[in-house]
Structure formats: structure tokens, C-alpha cells
Amino acid sequence: QTEIQWWHSMTAVNNEWVNDLAKDFNAKQKDYKVVPVYKGSYDESMTAAIAAFRAGNAPHILQVFEVGTATMMASKNAIVPVTKVMQDAGKKFDPAAYIPAVASYYTAPNGQMMSFPFNSSTTVFYINKDAFEKAGLDTNKLPSTWPEVALAAAKLKASGHKCPLTLGWQGWTQLESFSTWHNTLLATKRNGLDGPDARLVVNSPLHVRHIENLANMAKTGLFVYKGRNNTAEGTFVSGECAMITTSSGFYGNVAKNAKFKYAVAPLPYYPDVPGAPQNTVIGGASLWVMAGKKPEEYKGIAAFFDYLSNPEVQSASHKRTGYLPVTLASFKLTEDSGFYKQNPGTDTAVNQMIRKTTDKSRGIRLGNYVQIRTIEDEELEQVWAGKKEPKDALDAIVKRGNELLERFEKQVKQRS
Numbered sequence: 001q002t003e004i005q006w007w008h009s010m011t012a013v014n015n016e017w018v019n020d021l022a023k024d025f026n027a028k029q030k031d032y033k034v035v036p037v038y039k040g041s042y043d044e045s046m047t048a049a050i051a052a053f054r055a056g057n058a059p060h061i062l063q064v065f066e067v068g069t070a071t072m073m074a075s076k077n078a079i080v081p082v083t084k085v086m087q088d089a090g091k092k093f094d095p096a097a098y099i100p101a102v103a104s105y106y107t108a109p110n111g112q113m114m115s116f117p118f119n120s121s122t123t124v125f126y127i128n129k130d131a132f133e134k135a136g137l138d139t140n141k142l143p144s145t146w147p148e149v150a151l152a153a154a155k156l157k158a159s160g161h162k163c164p165l166t167l168g169w170q171g172w173t174q175l176e177s178f179s180t181w182h183n184t185l186l187a188t189k190r191n192g193l194d195g196p197d198a199r200l201v202v203n204s205p206l207h208v209r210h211i212e213n214l215a216n217m218a219k220t221g222l223f224v225y226k227g228r229n230n231t232a233e234g235t236f237v238s239g240e241c242a243m244i245t246t247s248s249g250f251y252g253n254v255a256k257n258a259k260f261k262y263a264v265a266p267l268p269y270y271p272d273v274p275g276a277p278q279n280t281v282i283g284g285a286s287l288w289v290m291a292g293k294k295p296e297e298y299k300g301i302a303a304f305f306d307y308l309s310n311p312e313v314q315s316a317s318h319k320r321t322g323y324l325p326v327t328l329a330s331f332k333l334t335e336d337s338g339f340y341k342q343n344p345g346t347d348t349a350v351n352q353m354i355r356k357t358t359d360k361s362r363g364i365r366l367g368n369y370v371q372i373r374t375i376e377d378e379e380l381e382q383v384w385a386g387k388k389e390p391k392d393a394l395d396a397i398v399k400r401g402n403e404l405l406e407r408f409e410k411q412v413k414q415r416s
């Protein structure tokens with residue numbers, strides 16, 4: 001039996017899901033054994049895999065968050081494009097089967113799909129309806145704009161709620177998805193899709209206005225910062241924070257563990273911004289195949305991806321986790337099953353993603369973005385702590401981030 005090592009970053013209910021997928025695949029055939037290994041958070045597992053690759057013991061499959069896409073695409077020697085893996089094994093793989101926003105995100109400029117779309121997500125807004133009722137808020141008319149969110153937060157606070165609003169993945173939800181949702185560029189060159197010479201423009205008047213708004217909410221206790229990445233999610237499930245913007249992939253955790261009525265709603269927006277709301281941006285992760293493995297192992301990887309491509313498997317995953325139904329067939333299957341009708345709000349992520357995109361909203365692909373995310377975290381934390389003005393923090397993100405983008409551009413040029 002050939003073993004396939006699969007490094008991932010899924011915790012809690014999503015960890016159980018990943019283990020179940022491997023178990024099911026392993027039970028269905030005898031030639032290959034997929035071994036899922038939790039390797040820490042998304043940035044930790046990526047760093048670990050790069051180090052392991054250099055030492056000659058990389059895993060076969062690596063789950064990489066969307067932030068690492070440009071870096072992985074540029075690491076040509078370390079990876080094998082998924083289209084090649086499937087073709088070599090004689091397995092059917094049709095990029096056109098995928099939701100266009102998903103396929104285009106993981107497709108290189110030469111048209112080749114580089115990684116296998118797995119747990120694609122997008123940014124949504126979770127609301128604790130019990131807390132809303134307690135505060136005298138109408139749960140049939142949930143806040144859809146940022147001014148409405150601030151008003152609801154004030155009522156929640158007045159009702160004694162200590163954390164009306166918090167944020168998950170602040171760089172992703174409040175800068176990246178915020179930008180595409182408002183049809184506003186985060187970076188030049190169509191947010192980097194046109195090449196590695198893109199530069200950040202995330203200090204526009206709209207971005208400044210939004211971070212100022214959140215800074216004021218932090219000052220008045222309407223927004224409470226709860227940490228980087230998805231740390232804040234636990235404070236929603238426990239009931240401590242009443243509203244959170246975070247990944248659609250948080251749904252499984254909420255559905256299983258929240259002891260209150262909740263809603264999954266679209267990301268808030270500013271209604272006076274022309275073109276808003278547009279579409280949100282992809283998050284979550286895809287599966288990258290590492291280079292330097294044996295032919296039999298690549299066959300096993302292809303067999304596993306073939307199993308994961310089954311619309312039934314994809315639809316079940318989508319229903320269980322809140323990650324997107326990555327193919328059109330699995331979306332249709334989920335719709336036909338009546339799931340969206342039975343679970344209102346679960347179609348929010350899909351609806352935000354399947355809209356026609358624009359040159360400003362199609363996607364984001366920036367090199368060294370893992371490090372840039374850390375810069376975003378550092379600068380925004382200064383704002384929430386009242387130590388830096390929003391405009392200064394956004395200017396600093398642009399300046400420090402662009403230094404990393406320049407370095408990435410040079411590396412790409414040197415390699416080609």
C-alpha cells in the first residue's frame with residue numbers, strides 16, 4: 001500500500017471533516033492510504049512544508065491558504081501543477097466544472113490550473129439572534145450596511161452586551177474582501193492578477209473611512225478586537241461577541257456548537273459607494289502537490305483528488321463545513337436537496353461569489369502575502385489600541401507591503 005502524506009491546518013469540526021474524508025477514501029480502495037497530518041495554522045504549515053521540501057521530506061499534498069497562492073505558483077521547482085498530476089494518471093479533471101471565481105483563482109496566467117480547489121471560502125457575517133432579541137433589535141431586519149451595524153452594536157452595548165462586534169481574519173475581511181465588495185482596488189494590476197509588479201493602494205479614502213469607522217467603534221466599545229487569524233471565532237460561539245465577520249468555513253463550528261439562534265448574513269457595506277456590494281473574495285485553501293515524489297505516489301494523489309471531485313462528496317462537505325460548493329454540479333446538488341431552504345443563510349457565501357466580477361473584484365494574487373498579512377495585523381492592532389491614526393496605519397501597510405512586493409517581483413524576474 002502506498003502512503004500519501006497530507007499536511008493541513010484544519011481544527012475542531014473541520015479537522016474531523018478532513019479525517020473523515022481520508023477515512024472514506026481509504027475504505028473505498030486498497031492501493032493507497034491517505035494520512036492527514038495537522039501541521040499548525042495555515043502560515044505555520046506552509047513554512048514547515050517549505051523547510052521540509054528543502055530537506056527532501058516534503059508531504060505529498062499540502063493545504064495552502066489563498067494568501068500563499070502567488071508564492072506557491074512562483075515556486076515552480078517545488079510543486080507539480082494539479083492538471084499535470086491528473087493528466088499523467090489518466091484521470092478526468094475539468095477546470096470548467098468549477099465555479100469560475102474558484103477556477104480563476106488557482107489558474108496560472110498560462111491557463112493551467114495549479115492547485116486543487118478544496119476548501120474555498122468567502123467572508124460572511126454571523127449574528128447572534130438571541131442577543132439581538134435581548135437588545136430589542138428586529139431579527140427580521142438584520143443590519144446589512146456598516147452604519148446599521150454601528151447602530152445595532154450600540155443597542156447591544158446598551159443591553160449589557162460587552163462585545164457587540166468582533167472580527168475574524170481582519171486583513172482578509174476588512175481590507176481584501178472589503179475592497180472587492182466595494183469594487184475598489186486593494187492593489188494595482190487588477191490586484192496582482194496581471195503580474196508581480198502590482199503595488200498596494202489600500203490607503204484610499206474609502207479604506208481610511210472604514211478603518212476610522214472601526215477605530216471609533218473600538219474606542220466606544222462597540223467593536224472588540226479578539227486577535228489574529230480566526231482567534232475571534234471562539235468568542236462568537238461562546239456568546240461573548242454578538243456579531244462577527246469571518247469565513248463561511250466557520251459555519252460548521254457554529255452549527256454544531258452555538259447554543260443560541262444565529263443568522264449567516266452578507267458582509268456589511270457602505271450603501272453610498274457606487275458599485276457596492278459587488279462580490280467578495282475567495283479565502284480558505286487549495287491542495288498543492290509537491291514535487292520529487294514517486295510515480296506510484298502521484299497516481300495515489302490523483303486517485304484521491306478524483307474521489308474529492310465527486311459532486312456528492314463536495315456537496316456533503318459544503319453542507320457540513322460552510323466552505324463553498326466548489327463545482328457548479330455540487331452547488332446544483334445542494335440546491336436540489338433543499339438544504340438552502342431548510343438552513344436560511346447557508347447560500348450567502350455562494351451568492352456573494354457567483355456574481356459577475358469586475359477588473360477590480362476578480363481576485364487578489366500578491367507575492368509575499370503571508371508576510372504582508374502580518375504587517376496588516378501589526379498596523380491594525382496599533383489602530384485598535386488607539387496608538388496610531390487609521391490613515392498612518394494604512395500608509396504604513398502600503399509602504400511596508402510594497403517593499404515586500406518589490407522584493408517578490410525581483411525574485412520572480414531572477415527565476416525566469
Ligand SMILES: O=P(O)(O)OC[C@H](O)CO
Nearest residue numbers: 065121172247249283284
Ligand atoms: O477560515 P478559512 O479556512 O476560510 O480561511 C480564511 C482565510 O482564507 C485566511 O486567509
